[in-house]
Every structure is written in C-alpha cells, then in structure tokens.
Amino acid sequence: MATRYFGAPVHRNEDARLLSGQALFVDDLELPGMLHAAFLRSNVAHARLRSIDVSAARARPGVVAVYTAEDLGDYWRPGPLLVPPPPIAGITFNQRSQVPLAKGKIRHVGEPLAVVLANSRYLAEDALADIEVELDPLPAVVDLEKALTQSSATIHDDVGSNIAARVRQTRGDYAAARSRADHVIARRFLYDHGASSPIETRGVVASWDGRANQLTVWDTTQAPVFLRNGLAGMLGLSERQVRVIAPFVGGGFGPKIMLFYPEEVVIPWVSIKLNRPVKWIEDRLEHFFATTQERGQTHDAEIALTADGRILGIKDVFLHDTGAYNPYGLTVPINSQCTLLGPYVIPSYDSTFTAVFTNKPIVTPYRGAGRQHGVFVIERLLDISAKELNIDRTEIRRRNLIPPDAFPYSNEIIYQDFTTLSYDSGNYEPILDKALELIGYKGFLAEEQPRLRAQGRHVGIGVACYVEGTGIGPYEGAKVQVQANGKVNVATGIGTQGQGHFTVFAQIAADQLGVGVSDVDVVTGDTDQFYWGAGTFASRGAVVAGNAVNEAARVVRQKILRLAADHFECAEEDLEIADGGVSIVGVPGKTIKLGELALKANPMRGAVRPGTEPGLESTQYFGPPGGATASGVHAVILAVDPQTFALEVLKYVVVHDCGAVINPLILAGQIHGGVAQGIGNAFYEQLVFDDDGQLLNASLADYLLPSALEVPRVEIAHTVTLSPLNPLGIKGAGEAGAIPVGPLFAQAIEDALGLADKKVELLEIPLSPNRLFELTTKSR
Amino acid sequence: MADDIHEITVTVNGTEYRRNVESRMLLSDFLRHDLLLAGTHVGCEHGVCGACTIIFDGAAVRSCLTLAVQADGHSVMTIEGLAHGPDDIHPLQQAVRECHGLQCGFCTPGILMTMKAFLDETPSLDEAQIRGALSGNLCRCTGYQHIVDAVRLAGERMRS
Numbered sequence: 026m027a028t029r030y031f032g033a034p035v036h037r038n039e040d041a042r043l044l045s046g047q048a049l050f051v052d053d054l055e056l057p058g059m060l061h062a063a064f065l066r067s068n069v070a071h072a073r074l075r076s077i078d079v080s081a082a083r084a085r086p087g088v089v090a091v092y093t094a095e096d097l098g099d100y101w102r103p104g105p106l107l108v109p110p111p112p113i114a115g116i117t118f119n120q121r122s123q124v125p126l127a128k129g130k131i132r133h134v135g136e137p138l139a140v141v142l143a144n145s146r147y148l149a150e151d152a153l154a155d156i157e158v159e160l161d162p163l164p165a166v167v168d169l170e171k172a173l174t175q176s177s178a179t180i181h182d183d184v185g186s187n188i189a190a191r192v193r194q195t196r197g198d199y200a201a202a203r204s205r206a207d208h209v210i211a212r213r214f215l216y217d218h219g220a221s222s223p224i225e226t227r228g229v230v231a232s233w234d235g236r237a238n239q240l241t242v243w244d245t246t247q248a249p250v251f252l253r254n255g256l257a258g259m260l261g262l263s264e265r266q267v268r269v270i271a272p273f274v275g276g277g278f279g280p281k282i283m284l285f286y287p288e289e290v291v292i293p294w295v296s297i298k299l300n301r302p303v304k305w306i307e308d309r310l311e312h313f314f315a316t317t318q319e320r321g322q323t324h325d326a327e328i329a330l331t332a333d334g335r336i337l338g339i340k341d342v343f344l345h346d347t348g349a350y351n352p353y354g355l356t357v358p359i360n361s362q363c364t365l366l367g368p369y370v371i372p373s374y375d376s377t378f379t380a381v382f383t384n385k386p387i388v389t390p391y392r393g394a395g396r397q398h399g400v401f402v403i404e405r406l407l408d409i410s411a412k413e414l415n416i417d418r419t420e421i422r423r424r425n426l427i428p429p430d431a432f433p434y435s436n437e438i439i440y441q442d443f444t445t446l447s448y449d450s451g452n453y454e455p456i457l458d459k460a461l462e463l464i465g466y467k468g469f470l471a472e473e474q475p476r477l478r479a480q481g482r483h484v485g486i487g488v489a490c491y492v493e494g495t496g497i498g499p500y501e502g503a504k505v506q507v508q509a510n511g512k513v514n515v516a517t518g519i520g521t522q523g524q525g526h527f528t529v530f531a532q533i534a535a536d537q538l539g540v541g542v543s544d545v546d547v548v549t550g551d552t553d554q555f556y557w558g559a560g561t562f563a564s565r566g567a568v569v570a571g572n573a574v575n576e577a578a579r580v581v582r583q584k585i586l587r588l589a590a591d592h593f594e595c596a597e598e599d600l601e602i603a604d605g606g607v608s609i610v611g612v613p614g615k616t617i618k619l620g621e622l623a624l625k626a627n628p629m630r631g632a633v634r635p636g637t638e639p640g641l642e643s644t645q646y647f648g649p650p651g652g653a654t655a656s657g658v659h660a661v662i663l664a665v666d667p668q669t670f671a672l673e674v675l676k677y678v679v680v681h682d683c684g685a686v687i688n689p690l691i692l693a694g695q696i697h698g699g700v701a702q703g704i705g706n707a708f709y710e711q712l713v714f715d716d717d718g719q720l721l722n723a724s725l726a727d728y729l730l731p732s733a734l735e736v737p738r739v740e741i742a743h744t745v746t747l748s749p750l751n752p753l754g755i756k757g758a759g760e761a762g763a764i765p766v767g768p769l770f771a772q773a774i775e776d777a778l779g780l781a782d783k784k785v786e787l788l789e790i791p792l793s794p795n796r797l798f799e800l801t802t803k804s805r
Numbered sequence: 806m807a808d809d810i811h812e813i814t815v816t817v818n819g820t821e822y823r824r825n826v827e828s829r830m831l832l833s834d835f836l837r838h839d840l841l842l843a844g845t846h847v848g849c850e851h852g853v854c855g856a857c858t859i860i861f862d863g864a865a866v867r868s869c870l871t872l873a874v875q876a877d878g879h880s881v882m883t884i885e886g887l888a889h890g891p892d893d894i895h896p897l898q899q900a901v902r903e904c905h906g907l908q909c910g911f912c913t914p915g916i917l918m919t920m921k922a923f924l925d926e927t928p929s930l931d932e933a934q935i936r937g938a939l940s941g942n943l944c945r946c947t948g949y950q951h952i953v954d955a956v957r958l959a960g961e962r963m964r965s
Contacts (some may be wrong), residue, residue: 036902037905039910040901040902040907040910041891043907043910044894044902044913044917045844045888045898046885046887050846053837055841147829223945224848224911224912224944225909225911273909273911276909276945276946278945309851309854522909523910525908693951694946694947694948694951697947697949697950699948701949702945724849724853725853725943732943733936733949733952736950738950739948739950
C-alpha cells in the first residue's frame with residue numbers, strides 16, 4: 026500500500042456539498058402536488074379527551090384533509106417497544122408506548138391530537154386554530170417522589186401506579202463491605218440532562234407512488250432500516266415496497282434514533298390515503314415537546330472506603346424520570362447504573378432504580394444516554410471522600426483505578442446490550458498522568474492558585490475520569506463495489522448526522538483497495554442501497570459499520586488480486602494494488618486499472634468457472650461480541666466571578682483513549698462538540714417544568730445552548746489501547762466529550778470559590794449563575 | 806387573502822426575480838420554497854440560532870425574521886452565491902473544509918454568511934473578536950473551535 030489513510034487527518038468527502046448549499050436535507054424536498062402537514066398539539070399535560078371537532082378546519086379553503094385518532098381506524102395502535110429489558114432477574118417493567126394521535130387521554134404537553142393537510146404550511150397552521158377540543162384536565166404528575174405517593178394521579182390507569190420499571194443489580198456483598206469500612210459517606214445527588222437540540226429539527230416527507238405500489242419516506246432518522254421495517258409492518262406492505270432515506274441529517278445526538286414518532290406513523294399513512302406526497306417539518310417550539318429528551322435522576326448514594334481511600338463498595342438508589350411513555354425500555358437508567366462504576370475497582374455494588382412515569386415528554390437517549398448521571402455520582406463521591414479522608418482528589422482516583430493487567434475486566438452486572446458489563450481493554454493511569462501534566466495540576470495548586478487568590482481572583486481546578494461503553498452490537502453491514510469508472514462504492518445501513526462517515530469509511534476502503542479517499546463514494550441511510558442494519562447510536566458507527574466496511578473491502582481486494590492474477594497469468598503474491606490499479610511488482614507497464622477489472626468481472630459472453638460471482642463486490646457483516654470501552658480524563662481550570670457567578674474557562678484538557686484513531690481531525694471535532702454539549706448541560710441548559718407540566722423555557726432564547734463565547738478552546742491528547750474485540754482495534758468516541766463535564770465543573774467551581782471552607786457542596790447539575798448564588802448564599 | 810398579495814422584485818445572487826408573495830411570507834421560506842434556494846436553512850424561526858443568515862445589501866441578516874416583501878428592491882446573497890463556481894470556492898469554504906469546521910453542516914450556510922460579512926468589514930483576526938462575531942450563530946456539533954480556526958485561516962488568506 027502506497028499510502029495509509031487510516032489514522033490520517035483526511036479532509037471530508039461530504040464537505041463540498043454541505044459548504045455550497047447543495048446537500049439534501051429533508052425540508053429541501055419539493056415534490057409535485059405535495060401537501061403540508063401541521064399537528065394540533067395538547068396545551069395541557071394531563072387530561073381526559075372528551076371530543077375534537079375538526080369540521081371548521083376541514084371547511085377552510087386550502088385545507089385538503091384533517092384527521093384525528095378515530096380516522097386512523099385499525100392503523101391506530103401504540104408504538105412498539107424498541108429495546109426490551111435486559112435479562113436481569115426480578116425486574117419490574119411496565120411498557121407503555123406513545124400513540125400516533127391521542128385517544129381518550131392526554132399524557133404530556135405537545136402530544137398530537139389531530140393533523141391538518143393543506144396546500145401550504147401557512148394554511149395548515151391557520152386551520153389548527155379552527156379545531157375545537159373539549160377536555161377534562163387532570164392533576165399533572167411532575168415531581169418524581171410525589172409521583173410515587175398513593176395520592177398521586179396515575180398516568181397509565183391500568184398500571185395502577187406511576188412505576189415504569191424497577192431494577193436492582195448487585196455485585197459482591199455491599200452490606201458486608203459496609204460493615205468493615207472505615208468510612209461511609211452518603212449524599213443525595215440530582216442530575217438533570219436536557220434537550221439534544223440539533224439545529225435541524227425533525228422532519229418527514231412521505232410519497233406514495235400508486236402506480237408502483239411503492240412508498241418512499243425521507244426522514245431525519247438515525248435508524249432508517251428499522252423505520253422501513255416498522256412502517257412496512259404497520260402499513261401491511263412488504264419491506265421491499267418501502268424505501269426510507271435518511272439524507273443529510275442536521276445533527277441527531279440520540280433523539281433521532283427514537284422510533285416511531287407519531288409524525289413518522291401518521292405522515293406515510295396520509296400519503297397513501299391521499300395518494301399525494303406529504304411534508305411535515307417540526308418547528309422549534311414543537312421540538313421541545315415532540316422530540317424526546319433526557320431529564321433528571323435523583324440518586325441516594327453511599328460509598329464505603331478503607332482509611333487509605335480504597336473503595337469497598339457503593340450503594341445507590343435512584344429515581345429516573347422516563348416521561349409519559351417508555352418505548353426505549355431501560356437503556357438510559359441502565360447506562361447510569363453501569364457507568365457509575367467508571368474506571369475504578371468497586372468490589373461490591375448494590376444499585377436499585379425506579380423509573381417513573383411523569384406528564385412530560387418522553388425520555389430516550391441523548392448523547393451520553395444516562396452515563397453522565399452515573400459519572401456525576403461516582404466522581405462527586407470521590408471528591409467528597411478525598412476531602413473527608415484528607416487525600417488529594419486525583420490521588421484517591423489513582424488508588425482505585427483498574428490496573429492494566431486486569432483486562433478484560435468484568436463488573437458482573439448486565440449492560441444495555443444485554444451482555445455482562447465487561448471492559449475489553451484499557452490503561453487508565455497514563456491517561457490521568459497525561460491530563461495532570463497538561464493541565465499543570467501540581468503547579469497550579471502549589472503556586473498559581475495561591476497567587477491568583479492573593480489577587481482576589483476565584484480560580485479553581487477540576488479533574489474527572491470516566492469510561493464509556495461504545496460500539497455495541499448487534500451488527501452492521503457494508504457492501505463494497507468497484508465501479509466501471511474505477512471509483513469504489515461503499516453502502517451501509519446506518520444513518521449519518523455529521524460524524525464523517527462519508528470519509529472514515531472511505532479511508533478504510535481506500536487502504537484496502539489502493540484508491541484515493543475521494544475516489545470512494547459512501548452511501549449511508551438509504552434502505553434501497555443497503556438492506557440491513559441497526560442504526561447510529563451508542564458511539565457505534567465507526568466501530569461496527571467501520572469494521573464491516575473493512576471486511577467487505579478486504580474480500581473485494583482478494584477478488585481483485587485473483588482476477589488480476591488470471592489476467593496477467595501470474596501469482597497473486599507478485600501483484601500490488603495502488604493508485605487505482607493492479608501492477609506486477611517490478612515489471613513496469615504491467616498495470617490494469619480497477620475499473621477495467623470490474624468490467625472483466627462482468628463478462629457479457631462466454632463461460633465462467635463454476636461458482637464465479639460477477640463483479641468486484643462483497644457484502645460483509647460485523648457483530649462484536651461486546652461493547653468496546655473507551656476511557657478518558659477531563660481537566661479544567663476556570664474562574665468564577667464571585668459577584669455574578671459567571672464562569673470563564675481558562676484551560677480545558679481532554680485526554681482520551683478510543684483505541685486506534687481513524688481520523689484525528691474528525692475525532693477532535695467529536696470531542697470538541699461533546700465538551701460543548703457537556704458545558705451546556707453543566708451550566709446553561711435546563712428544561713424547566715412547572716407544577717402543571719408546562720415547559721417554561723421552550724425557545725432557544727430561553728433554553729440556552731452554549732455559543733462560541735461559552736465554549737473554550739479544548740486541548741486534546743490521546744493514548745491508544747487497542748480494542749481486542751474488532752480487527753481494526755477501534756472504540757467509539759461520539760459521546761465521550763459530553764460525559765464527565767458536570768462533575769468536572771462542580772469540582773472546579775467548589776475549588777474556585779473555596780466552598781469546602783463554607784461547607785457547601787455542589788451536588789446537582791445543571792448549575793447556573795442563579796443556582797450558584799442560591800447555594801452559596803443560603804448557607805452564609 | 807387575494808388582497809394580501811404583493812409583487813416584489815428581488816435580486817438574489819445576481820439574478821433578478823419577480824414574484825407575487827403573501828405579506829406574511831418569511832424571506833427564508835421565500836428563498837427556500839419559492840426560489841428553490843434550499844441552501845439557506847431554518848433552525849428556530851425565532852431569530853436565535855442564525856442558521857438562516859443571508860447577506861442583505863451587504864449585511865448579515867436573519868431571513869427568518871425578515872418578510873419577503875421587505876426584500877422588494879433589495880439585493881440578497883445566499884450560500885448558493887458564495888462560490889464563483891465549483892472550482893473557485895470562497896476562501897471561507899476552503900478553510901472550513903481544511904479545518905473541519907463543520908460536522909452535520911446544517912448551521913454551516915448561516916455561519917459562512919455571517920463570517921463573510923464579518924471578514925468583509927473587520928480588519929483584525931483576534932480570536933475574541935471572531936468568537937464575538939460568531940456568537941449569534943449556534944452550532945451543536947463542533948464546539949466552535951475548528952470554525953474559529955477556519956475563519957482566522959480564511960481571513961489571513963484573504964488579506965495576503
């Protein structure tokens with residue numbers, strides 16, 4: 026191989042279209058005769074629905090149809106359970122999933138009640154005001170603890186309580202560990218995570234072709250294959266009659282993996298019913314209710330330690346807000362439960378969570394997917410333990426890190442992918458060392474901080490560790506095909522939302538096939554281009570689909586060599602693939618281009634050997650035996666203004682181990698973006714619901730996404746521990762940047778303001794200037 | 806609604822368009838769905854995210870807070886007009902690609918238009934100043950760092 030693209034900071038194949046306004050996003054589709062949909066949504070959180078009168082809306086000029094749940098007939102049914110509970114003994118799980126249009130009962134603000142189809146979106150929205158709704162409001166279930174009391178209203182009458190799930194997982198004997206501990210430290214922690222807020226909201230365009238009996242759906246989904254399969258099933262069609270295309274998608278971060286959103290169910294049905302293309306694009310207000318989010322957990326956690334700061338065990342009991350429905354099963358709270366264990370040896374663990382139905386939008390994974398909540402608990406417990414035991418906070422972490430010779434390391438509990446939570450590989454101490462070196466930990470504490478304090482500045486340092494389970498199964502596939510023009514086509518079933526798949530998969534194929542990265546044309550998210558797949562989630566695209574691309578390209582390479590050896594009548598060993606062709610080593614001029622070979626591989630006449638497959642192509646699948654565990658340490662130095670409690674981040678360091686790095690430029694982008702979302706979560710973003718279940722800040726003017734002024738420059742360093750679970754040795758990196766920022770900020774802010782001296786502990790996220798003011802003045 | 810239709814003449818990327826529009830038609834919708842210049846994206850429709858930013862008589866403007874009728878007689882540049890051709894792209898486009906200043910690319914057209922207006926009028930390439938100019942455009946993917954790098958690189962090239 027002349028060049029190796031794997032590991033190089035290759036510029037992206039997809040950028041030319043994105044930079045010139047030529048990339049197709051769902052809302053860019055304009056189809057002849059297209060109708061525009063607008064949904065009437067509930068403005069109360071909990072109510073019995075008495076009647077909906079749509080007659081005036083139907084009569085409005087420009088309106089073509091208006092439908093309610095009744096009109097859907099047998100098509101109306103609750104959505105499927107996407108992720109069944111893992112096989113954990115003694116589990117309670119009450120599945121209640123969302124419905125296409127509300128019938129009988131309303132369970133959260135924004136739940137759709139009716140859909141208007143009109144000749145423009147403007148007209149469709151006009152007609153929403155014509156619809157008369159009669160309902161009997163019920164008390165809203167908002168607070169997690171109150172939701173579990175006898176006197177609370179119940180959201181799903183047949184469940185009999187608001188318990189969505191209860192799961193206990195244990196390792197070792199926590200009670201015994203506690204009884205022999207020198208210290209037991211217990212606290213209550215609140216961790217709230219917000220809305221993923223991609224800049225592109227969701228959208229669906231469906232087009233039924235009555236002549237071809239074919240439905241095409243363009244959808245901002247992270248899981249086109251499952252959307253295709255589900256729609257076919259619901260609509261009574263074969264999978265082959267449904268084509269789902271996830272074109273360019275403007276950010277996802279988790280909520281776009283959710284299926285089947287009510288609009289995804291209703292819009293294709295309308296298109297078939299009216300035999301016309303139909304478009305629905307979510308507006309930003311709708312996005313705050315109609316797209317899933319993450320939210321809060323309340324943890325009552327305690328840690329048992331020896332006198333020298335070694336962890337003997339942890340007990341944690343937590344409540345998890347799952348919203349009005351739980352179609353995504355237990356993924357988020359299981360991630361919290363598992364990721365709490367972090368990079369540490371925790372010999373005993375007793376963790377129980379209760380997932381609670383509330384009258385709020387549905388909770389499904391958002392970048393980190395519950396991992397943040399668990400990481401906050403363990404990292405804060407260690408900070409508090411360090412103080413109480415008078416050990417340096419980085420030293421207590423170091424003492425408890427899993428040693429490098431302990432891998433694969435089993436935590437003995439069940440993870441979200443149904444396998445035992447096992448870390449494939451890792452070497453944690455060098456990561457911590459590197460982070461401390463880059464942030465200048467010792468020098469800061471010994472010299473810089475005292476100097477700054479003397480100047481009256483409030484500057485603190487923070488260091489937090491984490492692991493991230495990535496690259497989980499079940500599988501992905503890829504088809505690699507050499508085209509007659511010499512270009513290589515790669516198709517895979519996952520969707521892409523900015524991760525650089527068009528480039529990293531091209532790098533992998535280019536290395537195998539001796540072509541340039543820009544000569545590899547990658548297609549993702551079109552079910553007619555690749556039939557099978559699970560989707561883009563859990564930091565798995567590069568790991569699982571990337572290895573499938575590698576495997577398929579490797580087989581194509583073998584086919585190329587075999588065919589070229591026939592052509593040249595030489596041994597395969599004498600050939601080399603480079604620069605888009607195959608040559609005999611050491612024989613100048615003996616070269617054949619890949620495109621020419623591709624033509625030869627599809628002869629028009631004559632006989633072929635038995636068993637010959639046409640073309641230079643291969644489809645291969647990759648399913649890892651378990652997830653690959655990435656790890657890292659973030660460190661920060663930040664200043665807090667003691668008057669306004671505004672933050673200024675002075676230095677931010679990420680040291681990260683995600684195995685072999687395919688493209689360091691793209692990886693850096695993933696980390697920068699993750700940190701930005703982590704900072705939003707730690708200090709700026711919070712979904713604020715009142716007692717009636719009304720979201721009080723449903724706009725981007727009130728729900729504060731970090732801007733270029735709030736996100737600092739991030740310095741990144743890597744260590745590399747290859748994953749033994751896939752041939753490329755890679756681990757996922759999509760979520761890592763976002764995971765440890767909450768505890769990092771809490772620790773650094775405490776340090777900056779000297780809160781230990783004031784006996785103030787920051788036990789909640791998000792913080793904000795207001796909240797810091799409240800927490801620090803309350804105790805004065 | 807018939808009374809509410811206005812004839813407007815707008816020059817977009819050097820081409821003059823004459824159209825009849827309702828007075829409530831947003832300029833963003835007019836560009837995207839009437840002129841089929843869908844490169845201008847809409848992220849929030851309340852003027853916060855900046856994805857819909859265009860250049861209106863030389864200034865960066867949010868097309869979601871502008872009515873199409875307000876553009877009557879004015880000149881607009883959208884992302885489709887930024888490059889002179891496929892082989893002659895704007896230094897900003899080149900630098901954003903080189904610095905990986907985009908991921909999903911949805912906010913990118915608005916950022917490019919904002920930054921073009923910034924570079925056209927600002928002599929300094931101080932990071933704080935770039936960040937200030939960028940702060941009205943939200944990007945959820947990149948954490949901004951590579952965008953800032955790209956703007957500085959483009960600015961240096963445009964000056965030399």
